Amino acid sequence: MSPDRHRSVATPTTPRRSLPRADWPAGDRAAWAAALRDDDIFDRGSGAHWGASTRAGLEQRYGRWLGVLGAAATDAASPGARVTLARVEAYVTHLREDGVGERTIADYLDGLVRVCRVLDPAVPLAWVTVIAAKIRAGVPAPDNRDRLVPTAEMLALVDRLIAAGGAEGRQAALDLRDGLMLALLVHRAPRLGNLRAMTIDRHPVRTPGGLLLRFEGPDMKGRRPFTFEVPARLMPAVDRYLGAARGRIFGADRHTGLWASMHGRPMSTSAIQRMVAVRTTAAFGRPLHPHLFRTMAATTVVMEAPERIDIVPGLLHHADIRTADAHYIRADAVKASRVLGDLIDGLRG
Numbered sequence: 001m002s003p004d005r006h007r008s009v010a011t012p013t014t015p016r017r018s019l020p021r022a023d024w025p026a027g028d029r030a031a032w033a034a035a036l037r038d039d040d041i042f043d044r045g046s047g048a049h050w051g052a053s054t055r056a057g058l059e060q061r062y063g064r065w066l067g068v069l070g071a072a073a074t075d076a077a078s079p080g081a082r083v084t085l086a087r088v089e090a091y092v093t094h095l096r097e098d099g100v101g102e103r104t105i106a107d108y109l110d111g112l113v114r115v116c117r118v119l120d121p122a123v124p125l126a127w128v129t130v131i132a133a134k135i136r137a138g139v140p141a142p143d144n145r146d147r148l149v150p151t152a153e154m155l156a157l158v159d160r161l162i163a164a165g166g167a168e169g170r171q172a173a174l175d176l177r178d179g180l181m182l183a184l185l186v187h188r189a190p191r192l193g194n195l196r197a198m199t200i201d202r203h204p205v206r207t208p209g210g211l212l213l214r215f216e217g218p219d220m221k222g223r224r225p226f227t228f229e230v231p232a233r234l235m236p237a238v239d240r241y242l243g244a245a246r247g248r249i250f251g252a253d254r255h256t257g258l259w260a261s262m263h264g265r266p267m268s269t270s271a272i273q274r275m276v277a278v279r280t281t282a283a284f285g286r287p288l289h290p291h292l293f294r295t296m297a298a299t300t301v302v303m304e305a306p307e308r309i310d311i312v313p314g315l316l317h318h319a320d321i322r323t324a325d326a327h328y329i330r331a332d333a334v335k336a337s338r339v340l341g342d343l344i345d346g347l348r349g
Contacts, residue, residue, distance in 0.1 A: 017098070017270070018063035025074050028066075028119060032059075035118035046118045053193025060269055061111030068094050080116045080123025088128060092135070106136040148296055149284055151186065152347045157283045158183045162237045165245060173245040177259060178275055180234065180241055185276070185293035187344055188213075188228045192290045196269050198258035200242065210235060233345070 021029060036055065037045040047055070066073040068091050072082065088109070095105045109132035113125045158179050165176025184190060190213075197203075198213065205212040211230040230238060246252050249260040257266020267275070277287035 017067060018060045018268070019067040019073070020063060021059050024063070024066060028079055031079070031119040032115075046121070051193075052197055053191065056197065057193060057269065058111050058115050061108050062115040064108060065091060065112050078120045078123065080120035080125060083112065083116060083123070083125055083128060085127075088131065092131075102135055102139045106132040109135070148292065149280070149288065151296060151344060153284070154182070154186050154296070155344065155347065157279065158186060161279070162234075165237065165240070168248075170248055170250075173241075173248040174262075176237060176241050176245045177249070178279055180237055181259060181272065182276070182279065183231075183234055183237075184213075185290060186296070187231050187234070189294045189296070190228070191294075192269060192272060195290065196259070196267065196272055199256040199266075200246075200258050201256045203258070204230075204242075211238065231345075 021032070024032070032047075035045040035047040036050070037043075038048040047058075050058070069082065069087065072087070075082065092105055092109075095108060100108070109128055113128050113132075116123065116125055161175045161179030161182065165172050165179055181195065184195065203213050205214050209229075210232055212227050213230060214227045246258075246260055250262050251264025252260035254264055255266055259267040259272070261267040261271055273290060276290050280286065280288040
């Protein structure tokens with residue numbers, strides 16, 4: 001994404017590219033509901049084990065496919081039978097023309113296959129997986145080190161947005177919203193799916209010591225519950241957002257999503273990605289992806305307090321010690337988030 005694509009740091013109001021589940025063909029909706037059915041331990045759907053963020057991500061990717069198919073999505077063919085070589089080629093071309101990266105395109109194809117395997121398991125689609133693998137193999141593994149922004153500079157951006165959010169009006173509300181989202185990414189490094197899924201009625205838990213954000217097992221990628229603290233220094237901004245600012249965003253009263261969009265619904269995964277890209281491009285001249293904040297969090301610990309490297313798996317909610325590093329040991333997530341918060345506060349000078 002180049003800086004001149006956006007003349008303002010306000011969240012862009014691009015049309016929705018992914019067909020929402022309510023607009024899928026009736027047969028697809030019914031098959032998807034059956035695949036997610038989890039009310040009978042002896043007869044669970046084939047996708048019942050997926051966490052909420054995985055389900056949402058797959059719905060978004062499949063909705064993108066249906067949106068590109070257009071009228072062909074409502075033909076009489078089954079979901080798997082709609083997947084032809086010509087249509088996959090056209091789909092890849094569309095994604096490339098829309099500026100989607102090659103690795104993300106491969107992820108979209110893998111998502112299409114995963115959904116079709118539960119909607120229409122009789123149709124073999126291994127050939128699509130092969131195409132995705134070839135696309136992915138043609139792209140060098142990214143070296144994110146040059147893309148990272150020093151934590152102190154990111155904190156300065158957060159502070160500017162939160163300060164701008166102290167004014168009245170819609171733009172101030174958006175500034176405050178975006179500042180808080182970036183602050184959570186910096187301080188707590190949640191997965192994008194969990195950030196997107198936050199609601200005002202389920203996840204914030206008030207305690208005598210402040211505010212926790214609590215996710216139950218079904219909400220998490222690894223199906224394990226996860227809790228982290230909101231930094232105390234952010235609480236005045238959080239209270240301001242929940243108390244008045246969120247209500248100034250169009251349609252926020254129609255849903256419980258914590259991060260309200262200007263379309264009268266919660267921000268989607270792609271909307272959050274665009275917001276982060278727009279804000280970081282305006283501030284630093286290059287876009288960042290939300291997942292890079294997890295790398296930044298681990299890097300902050302390694303650079304500022306290498307003796308506390310043991311907290312990284314707990315901070316990033318890694319179930320397997322090898323996921324973070326063969327030398328890490330597991331740590332409690334709340335304790336890890338507190339240690340990272342202390343480190344980050346120290347960088348403010």
